[in-house]
Amino acid sequence: MEKVKFEIEIPVHASPNMLYQYISSPSNLQEWFADKVNSRGKIFSFIWEGTEEKAELISKKSDERIRWKWLESEDDESYFEIRIQVDSLTKDVSLIVTDFAEDEDEVEESKQLWENQIDELKHTIGA
Template sequence: MEEKVKVQIEFPIHASPKMLYNYFGSASGLSEWFADNVNSRGEVYTFIWDGAEEQAKVLSKRSDNKIRFKWLESEDDDSYFEFRIQVDELTKDVSLMITDFAEEDEVEESKMFWENQISELKQLIGA
């Protein structure tokens, strides 16, 4: 099995951390921009795109700051995807940091996927 590489992308977003967290820290928030529909039962979230379902488990969560998921179907124990809010101490600028893992030949594809999703999010919150 091919080793996956860590992909980290920073998206500056004009929104308060609390407001931003609402869009990725809950199933209802995620279903507004990340997938067609998202349901959660405890720590397991079901993401639905075009009728296909994928499940992810919440590995860790910190209110108004970050949430880390692991795809249940992933055979790679070290891979996960994470949304984390970073606030610049001086300027107070808010960024959404995305961490994901992709196979080496899929890194650009992964970045494009996140850029598309985050532009949806930005439109939604008018950022």
């Protein structure tokens, strides 16, 4: 079954440089995204409540974006990406999250989960 791609945009009052540190380094990801985060090379281990999920770092561009692919979903096109967008006129900064849900019914739930995670990030950095 084909996964459903979705994207959400959340304004964050922080510098792109600071945000990038929080979306790319295991120790900073651990402060808002997962209970524990480890990396060995391109493989990141994300641990929530004792459950470990592994993802491969596919691509990153400093101060701009980072993209991972869950190892368990090797046979599909899904990934998750966190992108930092700066409005050229207003200089407002937003995080744009692209992810995939199992089906149409899970899209809203997945979006809510990301919004909660980003709220945790905002709280962590005081944004």
